[in-house]
Amino acid sequence: MNTLDRRGFFKVSTLAGGGFLLASWSRAAESDDAAFSPNAFVRIAPDGTVTIMAHKPEIGQGVKTTLPMIVAEELQVPWENVTVEQASIDPVFGGQTAGGSTSVPSSYDRLRRLGAVAKTMLVNAAAAEWQVPAEECAAVSGEVVHKASGRKVSYGKLATAAAKQAVPDEKSVKLKDPKDFKILGKRIGGVDNRGIVTGAPLFGIDQTLPGMRYACYLRCPVFGGKVAKANLDKVRAMPGVSDVFVVDGSDDLYGQMPGVAVVADSTWRAMKAQAALEVEWDHGKHGAESSARHEENAAAAMKSGGGEVLRDEGKPEFAEDALDVVYQYPHLAHNTLEPMNCTGVFRDGGFEFWAPTQNGGSAVDGISRTFKVPKEKVKIHMTRIGGGFGRRLMTDYMLECAAIAKHLDGTPVKLTWTREQDPHHDFYRPGGWHRFRGAVDENGRISAWADHFVTFGVRSDRRPGNGAGIHPREFPAEFVPNFRLEQTVLESNVPLGWWRAPGSCALAFAIQGFIDELAHKAGKDPLEFKLALLGGRDRVGDYHVSRMKGALKAAAEKSGWGEKLPEGRGRGIAFHYSHRGYAAVVAEVTVSKQGRLKVDKLTAGVDVGPVLNLSGAENQVHGSMIDGLSAAWFQEIEIVDGAVRNTNFADYPVLMIPDAPAVDVVFVDSDVPPTGLGEPALPPTAPAVCNAIFAATGKRVRKLPIRRNDLAWG
Amino acid sequence: MDGSHPVMSTYDLHVNGRRQSVDVEPDTPLLWVLRDHLGLAGTKYGCGIGQCGACTIHLDGRPVRSCTLPVSAAAGREVTTIEGLAEEGKLTPLQEAWCEHDVAQCGYCQSGQIMTAAALLRDNPKPDEKAIDQAMAGNFCRCATYTRIRQAILTAAAK
Known part of the structure; x- marks a missing residue:
């Protein structure tokens, strides 16, 4: 531990009632010799306190609650007795990234075993004390009991003895039968709920350190632009401003970006000083890019053809009257409500950060590489995160904080972005275009499908950027006999990133919309048509068709699919497989004759295997659907002169409560290991809504956002 | 400037x-x-x-x-x-309802939501869903927990 006054900070955060403790496992374990801590995740103190570490970052997906529940289940402790602590970044925990709905599938088996290891040692300790075979003892609700003699002893009393037991091989420990689960599958509220409703300083932006300064960091509006000239002296003279300096950065859009750092004695003064900066930027060759130009280039590519052929099967042939349409969607920002921020200090040749990051391991690597300090000298404490959605997989704001902290050498600093910087400097969900052609045969089945997909590369016209591109096996590949998929990559200087349900969040809108068009072309009910398209096979590769059909039927049944609706109302259905989860959504909408849209209800059918926390799971599905609707209905990022035009909520509208539809979800419980739920319900939402709009109005939405379409009818 | x-x-x-x-x-x-x-x-x-x-x-x-x-x-x-809001560590019925319904996802907007809801309940102790939507229309939730926000306010109003 370096010389930073940790105690002062610790006192601040706990006095205010926060549940956020900074002690990492290793330090805490060292300080408490009598505690039983068989692995990094579990600690039982002699007073009976059970502490379970949350090793993944909490971005609102619920893992700070759900993952410790898994440990507690096998440990056989009542949930009420558990205290959850957020872990710092430490290799002892294994992977600590939150992304791709992977936290549950990658942790489930391991956390069960770690809980079972601890329980086994407690049982063995009690058996040794009583001098009875361990098989005669059982762990029940925080105690070990010996049925035959009626003796029992609490985990707390066993802690010291259990610590001396041999640690059993985690592969060999016996796990519970899921039918005996007492915690998993129940409704468990978030562990930080009390802190949240009382305003405890849980988030990155809430962190303070003794003697801390406040910083802002201005980047060039054109991505990668460098500082040519700036009025540094004038801004430095402003009250409260202690430092203004240029960071050269690099030309790497995913590395340290050039800019001007401003350091002051409060956030407001730093923001004012930043606003007073007059910077002449060197845009390089990137100042001409625009969304309008992208559109022209995409149209030209789709007209001329000649993209890279990713898949070509059978003979896709199309008659004159075959459907030939273009679907398109814009770039999106992540728009997390907590702006990018990071608190850090550089001292004794090393960094220490308190950061809202989804990707601390990557931050350690990047900071170590950029500032040439060994990885062991980069410490990262994870705070609760005010929204991730993939934005905080990127570590740009942490590199900025590191540059400022290094410059201030020894003085802690908190970097805070303004809201306006958020849409300006994101790693965007890539927009795209699909020219679809499709044919149905005399039996009303899709006989041929062609998709010319236009996507984006970052400074490349060959390699799609993060979250761009399409997999050659993307549905309905392998479900349609004559199939062609080609791809054109537009070169761009706009950084791209993983938005919620990367790839899928956009592809499902286009593909599921076009399938719906073909259903209507064939004169079939969309549900029947989609079930027929999925067909009778159980699996196609890793696509578990039966589970997809189960989710589709569940959503349809719960939503009242097929029941008649009055004029101006309609239902739409869509399905999508992503992140190991199977999800279908039925949307019910009302559209006035003047074209005013109201989304009445969204019903999901979801199969992610067994649900671990019913409360959290429902919340994720409800939120995913409304998030998907919000983006599809309202949002688009517009590029003009190489920069993003949108600045704040005023010109990047979001869905507010009056537009929030009723939501419902049915979980289909397949006998498979549980998988993640942060993403799968989002992709089918937009197409379900657009298909419902068609059912209500006869108008097909092929361009997002929906608000750009005239929906007037009749 | x-x-x-x-x-x-x-x-x-x-x-x-x-x-x-x-x-x-x-x-x-x-x-x-x-x-x-x-x-x-x-x-x-x-x-x-x-x-x-x-x-x-x-x-x-x-x-x-x-x-x-x-x-x-x-x-x-x-x-x-x-x-x-809470007095001597005792949560208000509104804060309790927020926990009961497990409203929060990321939680960042929730203090603002609760403050707006508290003012609503003071003016209108028994709001219906329409009144709730109207009062809460200026509070953005990026995680879209709107359904549970409505439920929590209704629950608090019934306490």
Whole structure:
């Protein structure tokens, strides 16, 4: 531990009632010799306190609650007795990234075993004390009991003895039968709920350190632009401003970006000083890019053809009257409500950060590489995160904080972005275009499908950027006999990133919309048509068709699919497989004759295997659907002169409560290991809504956002 | 920014029943005084232009956006923040309902949501869903927990 006054900070955060403790496992374990801590995740103190570490970052997906529940289940402790602590970044925990709905599938088996290891040692300790075979003892609700003699002893009393037991091989420990689960599958509220409703300083932006300064960091509006000239002296003279300096950065859009750092004695003064900066930027060759130009280039590519052929099967042939349409969607920002921020200090040749990051391991690597300090000298404490959605997989704001902290050498600093910087400097969900052609045969089945997909590369016209591109096996590949998929990559200087349900969040809108068009072309009910398209096979590769059909039927049944609706109302259905989860959504909408849209209800059918926390799971599905609707209905990022035009909520509208539809979800419980739920319900939402709009109005939405379409009818 | 620097002044603030004075420039938004000067970080910065509601506090009992309220306009008036809702550690029925319904996902907007909802329930102890939507229309939730926000307010109203 370096010389930073940790105690002062610790006192601040706990006095205010926060549940956020900074002690990492290793330090805490060292300080408490009598505690039983068989692995990094579990600690039982002699007073009976059970502490379970949350090793993944909490971005609102619920893992700070759900993952410790898994440990507690096998440990056989009542949930009420558990205290959850957020872990710092430490290799002892294994992977600590939150992304791709992977936290549950990658942790489930391991956390069960770690809980079972601890329980086994407690049982063995009690058996040794009583001098009875361990098989005669059982762990029940925080105690070990010996049925035959009626003796029992609490985990707390066993802690010291259990610590001396041999640690059993985690592969060999016996796990519970899921039918005996007492915690998993129940409704468990978030562990930080009390802190949240009382305003405890849980988030990155809430962190303070003794003697801390406040910083802002201005980047060039054109991505990668460098500082040519700036009025540094004038801004430095402003009250409260202690430092203004240029960071050269690099030309790497995913590395340290050039800019001007401003350091002051409060956030407001730093923001004012930043606003007073007059910077002449060197845009390089990137100042001409625009969304309008992208559109022209995409149209030209789709007209001329000649993209890279990713898949070509059978003979896709199309008659004159075959459907030939273009679907398109814009770039999106992540728009997390907590702006990018990071608190850090550089001292004794090393960094220490308190950061809202989804990707601390990557931050350690990047900071170590950029500032040439060994990885062991980069410490990262994870705070609760005010929204991730993939934005905080990127570590740009942490590199900025590191540059400022290094410059201030020894003085802690908190970097805070303004809201306006958020849409300006994101790693965007890539927009795209699909020219679809499709044919149905005399039996009303899709006989041929062609998709010319236009996507984006970052400074490349060959390699799609993060979250761009399409997999050659993307549905309905392998479900349609004559199939062609080609791809054109537009070169761009706009950084791209993983938005919620990367790839899928956009592809499902286009593909599921076009399938719906073909259903209507064939004169079939969309549900029947989609079930027929999925067909009778159980699996196609890793696509578990039966589970997809189960989710589709569940959503349809719960939503009242097929029941008649009055004029101006309609239902739409869509399905999508992503992140190991199977999800279908039925949307019910009302559209006035003047074209005013109201989304009445969204019903999901979801199969992610067994649900671990019913409360959290429902919340994720409800939120995913409304998030998907919000983006599809309202949002688009517009590029003009190489920069993003949108600045704040005023010109990047979001869905507010009056537009929030009723939501419902049915979980289909397949006998498979549980998988993640942060993403799968989002992709089918937009197409379900657009298909419902068609059912209500006869108008097909092929361009997002929906608000750009005239929906007037009749 | 015209380059002129407003002069610091001392402001007497009455926050959560405590009198405190701060030396800041008169245009400093109350939000940053609460967060940086008074150590009350529960009130959140979201947009800085009064569009998202994350910074909602009560000024003389009315919900206002502290990000656009200069400290000079708050001096001498009753300010209540999310930290001041519970009395002696006892949650209000509204806060309890928020926990009961497990409303939060990321949780960042929730203090603003709760402050707006608390003002609604004071004016209208038995709101229907329409009244709730109307009152809460200025509070953005990026995680879209709107369904549970409605439920929690209805539950609190029934307590």
